[in-house]
Amino acid sequence: MLFLQLLLQGIQTGALYALTAAGFALIFGATRIFHFAHGISFTLAGYAFLFAWNAGWPWWAGSLAGVLAATLFGLAMERVVYRPIQRHEGSFFTVFVAAFGVAVVVQNLVGMLAGRGFASVDTPLSRATEVMPEIFLAPIFWIAIGVAVVLFVALSAFLTRTHAGVALRALAQNPDLLRAYGLSSNRLSMLAFALGSAMAAPAAVLTAMTTGLNEAIGHHVMLISMAATIVGGVGSLRGAALAGLMLGVAESVALQFVDTQWAEAVSFLVLFAFIIFRPSGFFGVVQTR
Amino acid sequence: MTGPLIARRALLGTALAAPFIRPSFAQGSDPYVIGTLFPMSGPNGEYGKLFTDGAALAIEHARADGTLRRPMRIQAEDTQALPQQGVIGMNKLVNVDRAHYVLVGFTAVSKAVAPVGDRAKTVMVNGGAVGPDLAGLSPYFWNVIPLAHLETQAFLPFLIRRNLKRIALVYVDDPLGDAILGLLRTELPKVGGELAGTFSIPRTAQQFGPVAARVRQARPDAVYVASFGAQQAQIIKGLRDNGISQPLIGYSALSISSVTSIPEAEGVIFTSQKFDYTGGSEITRRFATDFKARHNADPGTYNANYYNATRLFALLARELERENAAVNGDSLRATLLRVREFDLVGGKGTFDDQGNMSAEIQVNEIRGGRVVPIA
Amino acid sequence: MTAYLANLATLVAIFGILAATLNFVVGFAGIFSVAHAVFFGLGAYAGAQVALQLFPDALLACLVAAIVAGGLSLCLALPALRVRGEYFVAASLGLQMMATTLFSEAKAFTGGIGGLVAIPRPTVAGVEVGVLPLALAALALILFLTARLQRGAFGRTLQSIRDAESAAEALGKNVAAAKTLAVAFACAGAGIGGALFALHLSFVNVESFTMDQSVLVMAMVIIGGTGTLWGPLIGAILLLSLPSGLAFLPFIPATEVGAVQQIVYGLAMTLLMIFRPAGLVGDLSKGRATA
Structure with missing residues (x-):
């Protein structure tokens, strides 16, 4: 019974990981920018929702505010930080350090403005009840899964049915096309940032209701997204999403076998093992460079 | 590329020259420096504010009462609750600001800075961390909070x-x-x-x-x-x-x-x-009332503890001022061990030989x- | 004041060692490790244990630290041989996160989160010495070795690997051995830095060896300029003195000091990367994409 409980809980967490990871993978795949500040989109979306909620806005308006905050941040990063760096042909690590700097700045600004420490949205949706003997589930379990499924269906429809979506996918699968696309790659890059960052918002809103927020939460989100993107195989959205789900489940189910303090390390053990034994991930093509 | 280069030099220059700009000679009417080593940013930043609010109120009360001839001022160093940051901050407080008294919090930070303060004979007072191994870290390390x-x-x-x-x-x-x-x-x-x-x-x-x-x-x-x-x-x-x-x-x-x-x-x-903020001693009630007036919230344990820690300094330094003795780690410690019992928020605080306060729970x-x- | 500056100088020297050794793998071999703090930590724990269990001889502590960190650097060399670029960054991040958990749990060796306390003052041949001269000597030695290796055959092999791995392999260079050696050298150096750090603070715990520390060291290298000899040192001086310098600004309210420091620190990192992506010392004309 413990196993089933842990599995279900893992799926709830994993659905949220999958969403943020897919956003990161979309950006990384299409632009080859290691968007280390992706977690900040998550933080901003969460706090935007929190402020809206506390101001008495309806949930959908708050969620919209969250999506908007995440998207605007992603776009701003692309225009103000990444593009100038890429113009100098800055290395992958230059991007990494710049993004990290932004993450530090925003995290502290959020701390100054929103207060440091824990903040959560109080809603009965996160309160679990016993649905079966020994199995506790909260309404948010179904919401998380529903939101994840709907968004993935919508995203894959966009990526396969629309012109811009197909272009994005082409970029992800063949990075060399980035140059061949010439001018329009700029607009595609903005599109990727907008979409990818927006993907972090629903997970942030749900997290505000469940585990709650703090100004440093983006850090963890970022690490998980990065791990999921690698495990899933760079360039594969489906892979990243599946890997995010798997990491969430692994982190939870591991408690069946090991003591509680090891839960966090499990995700990274999985990541490390994948890199050593299957560097191409679930679906990726082997790329060593 | 001269622009950024100059900017860089200016940055480096100010960073390295800054220590020399404000030398501290704690003489005459110069303020007593109360150093604080609290997490002011990062995930534990919330505590830093609580701690500082308590200390600041004690300084204000001491000024209003004319407890001391010289004013007190807070010199804050951010530790982010990390030991390495704590040691850097402690070194600055001891060597640059010549702090008379340092308020610390958090077990790991306390343990890391205790040797620095011990060598410099600077009194460090903890009012937040409750790790039992904080007792007896150094003769100059005191606790105004009952340990866990x-x-x-x-x-x-x-x-x-x-x-x-x-x-x-x-x-x-x-x-x-x-x-x-x-x-x-x-x-x-x-x-x-x-x-x-x-x-x-x-x-x-x-x-x-x-x-x-x-x-x-x-x-x-x-x-x-x-x-x-x-x-x-x-x-x-x-x-x-x-x-x-x-x-x-x-x-x-x-x-x-x-x-x-x-x-x-x-x-x-x-x-x-x-x-007991309502029925307790006059000091306790005054603390509670003024705290509430200023922050529009009931004071918590941490506010009170760091108020007490700071008030303790004022009481000790008053004794020393009366004797026209220098205020330093040794004289503060000698006075603490001589007086032993102090009127603090929450009632009488009694200190043992190691400088740990016992209080009712x-x-x-x-x-x-x-x-x-x-x- | 002197004591304060000496303390800062010691930390600068120790972080200079870290940055210089990391620069060796990043700048000369193209291995982007975000796990340098792991080997810093291994060295610190090993050095501290030597001082606590045997005797506080600084040279012995550094030697043991170098052996432990250098030996365990295989954890890093293994993925470095398998993958490159982002993949390796992710692998090293994974290693860093696992190591943080291990450091917190392996209490017999690390003291857990509580850490190791009361590490005795270091001696050399029975005479008590300050850590500053030791750290400066170690830094000088590492910079000297880096310069020598860079110009020698080994350095050229590494650079050929960095610039075109398959070409280097085709030319008959033993890529695996060269990479492993480079990683071992860098990690052993980080270990020495760790031992000195432990002796300097006389206290170590896991919080000094987290991912933030790794990123800080990485930032020092990048800001200073990868692949340059002096860049990492400049980066270390800048990033360590920046917060310390900000601590002297009087007009910031006490409760916001920390946040303002962090914001300035973050802004400096970002702005430098936007306007001088090759680093302060690095040659902008050579600011190539290395990943």
């Missing part, structure tokens, strides 16, 4: 009276969590209780649903939470959201607003130093977002 073993010891009879005999412990595996684990393990059976399960969590953990599932399996009467900072609120919400309906209990670190303000914390029971419950003493 005292709190937990006083808690056990209450738990047994409430018929909370099987206790599950969710703890961060640091010196503090370790101490509480050790105590529950040895002392609970003596009073007829038992430790139903122990669940160690990393300090950075965010997800507590799976932990809650494991805790449920242990079928405890109550769950003891031994963490600190914002994580406590996350644990409490995580446990309550995931089907833990048993009472949640803990120690004084729970008295911060990020815990008390969440609805899930309703009914959480924890120990702290005894403070009370049991509190969080009711409607407020901390209410219940025993």
